Amino acid sequence: MSKLFFIFALLTLLLLGYALHAALVTAPTERTMGDVQRIFYYHVPSAWTAFILFFINFGASVYYLIKRNPTADIVALVCAEVGVVFCTVVLITGPIWARPVWGIWWTWDMRLTSTLVLWLIYVSYLFLRRFSSSGQTPTLAAALAVLGALCVPFVYFSIWFFRTQHPQPVMGGGGSIDPRMLHVLLINWLAFSCFAFLVCWSRYRLERLQRDVDHAHAMEALRDPRGKLR
């Protein structure tokens, strides 16, 4: 691993520590919900990070479909995988917040259901990548990713178009938020974005290495016992 990676990892770790402190200590306690509202500082940045990763996956997939560029294919795969991890966090922290606030873990509300569908689409994408051995897999996966990305704006704007229990969006939703809370939210978003970038970086290197090893195995299989290419 490069020195730059370790410096960035250290800075991200410090930022995550500061963001955690800000979420638990610095941010004011919400009057109605109390401390449980602090889940918002992990839930919302995770959702935004997942959406950004799915958006990059969409861009890389479109680029792959046009240019058949293997780097774009790796970027798409990596962003989908890390995006699914962040989306999983959203789907778990949401119900943990809903239980004390709404009195239920889950409801088939449009925002919740569409987020679950989005998660299932990208899990299907990863299953396709993992279990299909066809040469057409990257193309099929890219096509699925393009269709899956259409679900992202639907999830985001679902609370504008449908009657829903889910709180209105922090940005552009017409609601108001205490500036100190907004500051802590943005710090956490920055910290999670850096963390996501770091994980994507590691995963990208791993995927490149995996493809190099697969290529070496293929070359090995082509060699005859005297070490010459067949």
Add this chain to the structure above:
Amino acid sequence: MKGNPYLFAAYAATWIIHIAYIGTIVSRYARLKREIDELKKPGLRSQEKPEARS
């Protein structure tokens, strides 16, 4: 801030998910490293079980 079990559960779940995912990346790295070391041994692979890679 008082201890809230829901808050603790949400934050713990977040980090368990992330650490578990990082764990899978680390284990895949370790497996690949072993494969690379094996590939670097000249002439060994061609003599060992040729059907294993088919």
